Amino acid sequence: MITRYLTEISTAFNPFSPRAKTARLFLSFLPGNARATMKINTKILPRTSREKSFVQVKFKDGKEMKLDSEQLGIKGVMEELDRHSRILARQEELTGN
Structure with missing residues (x-):
């Protein structure tokens, strides 16, 4: 990923629900220094x-994406984010920056 x-990540999930697996996995895939480089709200x-x-x-370019983690799954969420990151x-x- x-x-x-x-620049900013916001998640909301019920930790007891099996549907929250995608949001939990997404947070676990963030690097260890993520809180120092971006704003994270959970x-x-x-x-x-x-x-x-x-x-x-x-x-960084100001675009915001709100993804339904219950429908997409972790693979879908990562594909969407990586698609825009590759464009940037x-x-x-x-x-040349």
Whole structure:
């Protein structure tokens, strides 16, 4: 997963729900120094909550993505984020920064 272009991450999930697996895995895939390089907000929902789990990410170029982690799964979430990160990497390469 390309995390160099991420500036802010927000997640919300019920840790007791099997549907929260994607959000938990996503947080575990972040590098150890992630809190020093980006803002991370995690909202733990109560056991009785009916609110859906989500992963919301903000990139360096200002684009925001709110992904339904219950529907996409970890592979889908990572593909979506890597797709935009590769676009940013190409733009950075072309401008020579």
